[in-house]
Amino acid sequence: MEFKDYYKALGVEPTASEAEIKTAYRRLARKYHPDVSKEAGAEERFKAVNEAYEVLKDKEKRTQYDQLKASGYRPGEEFRPPPGFGGGGFQFDFNEMGGNAGFSDFFESLFGGTRRAQPQPAVGSRVRLAIPLERAFAGGKQKIRIGDRTLEIAIPAGIRPGQTIRLSGQGERGGDLMIEISYHEHPEFELDGQNVLYTLSLMPWQAALGATVSVPTLGGKVGLKVPPETDSGKRLRLKGRGMPGKAGNGDQLVEIEITAPAPQTAEQEALYKRMSELFPAD
Incomplete structure (x- = not known):
């Protein structure tokens, strides 16, 4: 597999602040969202932007990725994770991200090997599920994987983060399963x-x-x-x-x-000059 440059995917420098990373993500996610973009390859670019943001927004993931990048790997080069990489444990619940979120083999090789196992429900157990904002708005069916089972749950319209859905009898040994709702971050809203x-x-x-x-x-x-x-x-x-x-x-x-568009022609530039005469800055 090829080594990925997550900073390049977001169009930011390795020294970029958290605010700069978030701003770049929102701009690109809005630009390449499959529902609105007509550009060729928009869906793949949208996935790449989401994957890069998933790593760079998290201090732990970003620190270990930076250490790996500093060791000499370059974008496009053949990549194999060094022995023991990720020993600090990238343990996060993929259910919170709605499944594997379409991440690449490169991402999986770095952060998949030590991820937390899918929650194994016990009596009175609780798991978390992140849903798109549109699903929270409209309601509807949502699938969630619990251990080796896939369940379909009904999401009520207007459900808020922190609220729970009870699945009677779906826990271990016939107990109830409580599903706590959270939202995916939205690129526009x-x-x-x-x-x-x-x-x-x-x-x-x-x-x-x-x-x-x-x-x-x-x-x-x-x-x-x-x-x-x-x-x-x-x-x-x-x-x-x-x-x-x-x-x-x-x-x-x-x-x-x-926002003012940059002039592309002499006529447009002349118009801006004329506007500057008609609308003096002071």
């Missing part, structure tokens, strides 16, 4: 209680003149009317587009971010 937070990039003329733009939500894309003279940092509300709850759905809060 964050949560604030029941409210969903989303950042929308607008062109300057859209913000200045107003526009109707298509915005992704957990329930699908909707049109958002941006009023004229909208400033960067302003939040617009999509009522009822947040997470379900007993008292009804939360809202989706759309924060505006204004």
